[in-house]
Amino acid sequence: MKQCIVLLLILFTACRGGEKDHAVVRVESKPTVSADGVNISFSDSINLSFIKTTHLSASSLTSELHFPARVAATSVASQEGAERNIILFEDPDLTDNYMALIQHLITINQIKNVNIKQKTTELDRMKDLAANGAATGKDVLEAETALAVENAHLGNERASLIEQEATLKQAGFNPDELINAPAGKCWILCEIPETMLSGITEGDECQILLTALTEDKFKGKIEAIGEVVNRNTRMVKVRIAVRNPNSRLKAGMFANVSFDKAVKNAVTIPNRQSLQCREKLIAS
Numbered sequence: 001m002k003q004c005i006v007l008l009l010i011l012f013t014a015c016r017g018g019e020k021d022h023a024v025v026r027v028e029s030k031p032t033v034s035a036d037g038v039n040i041s042f043s044d045s046i047n048l049s050f051i052k053t054t055h056l057s058a059s060s061l062t063s064e065l066h067f068p069a070r071v072a073a074t075s076v077a078s079q080e081g082a083e084r085n086i087i088l089f090e091d092p093d094l095t096d097n098y099m100a101l102i103q104h105l106i107t108i109n110q111i112k113n114v115n116i117k118q119k120t121t122e123l124d125r126m127k128d129l130a131a132n133g134a135a136t137g138k139d140v141l142e143a144e145t146a147l148a149v150e151n152a153h154l155g156n157e158r159a160s161l162i163e164q165e166a167t168l169k170q171a172g173f174n175p176d177e178l179i180n181a182p183a184g185k186c187w188i189l190c191e192i193p194e195t196m197l198s199g200i201t202e203g204d205e206c207q208i209l210l211t212a213l214t215e216d217k218f219k220g221k222i223e224a225i226g227e228v229v230n231r232n233t234r235m236v237k238v239r240i241a242v243r244n245p246n247s248r249l250k251a252g253m254f255a256n257v258s259f260d261k262a263v264k265n266a267v268t269i270p271n272r273q274s275l276q277c278r279e280k281l282i283a284s
Contacts, residue, residue, distance in 0.1 A: 065199065069240070070090065070188065094173070097168055101168065111157065115153075125143075169227070174224060187242070188239075191233070191235035192235065200259055206259050208242060208255050209255065210249065210254070222238060240257065
């Protein structure tokens, strides 16, 4: 009996020694990250073999921004031979503002080039007559008053003109461009978040798709970016000029505008084939 127990102890000890001889010591090798995550270094080639990399250039990456829009105004030729083309707005109130602006311009031109010149000439004549005893001081005073009245009218007209200009600008339009716009031009307005303003600039081209003309695509160019941020929506108006020689685009039509925006300081994967991640299982 004692011999059996000794034999079992010897066998158990031998088995424990064999396990120690075949034990595998694993050493974990963690990658080293530096340069704020730009560089990742591996101390062994085994882990590195499981990773495939590709070079991405930020300048070659773009994203497409889409925004709802509408045809806000169109310019058409006057059938009556008027000096200026007719601007058709989707908003009737803007039509009234624009017509008032034109009327103020006409009145200002009349006051500056006709009325004030006449009153100035009349004042100079009265002063000359008074100097030669042919007119009284009252006559000179009346001529000065008449000239002052015309200057006051001019100031009032200019103030009203500024008011109409401000209304049109707040709606996204430039009064001077409206007045000098050729026939066959239209303007599309859209709103973009203020956080995306850095992605677009004046003169950038864009693609336009209209809800009523789904089979056709139009090209436009950013004519101006609004100077006011809506305090409630934090959006900014963007005005886009489009050629409309056949008058296919009508004021009030809905549209969708897309801009190509360059991606800066960002890493993106354009498709799955450009960068693959491989995983391998290691049998223990």
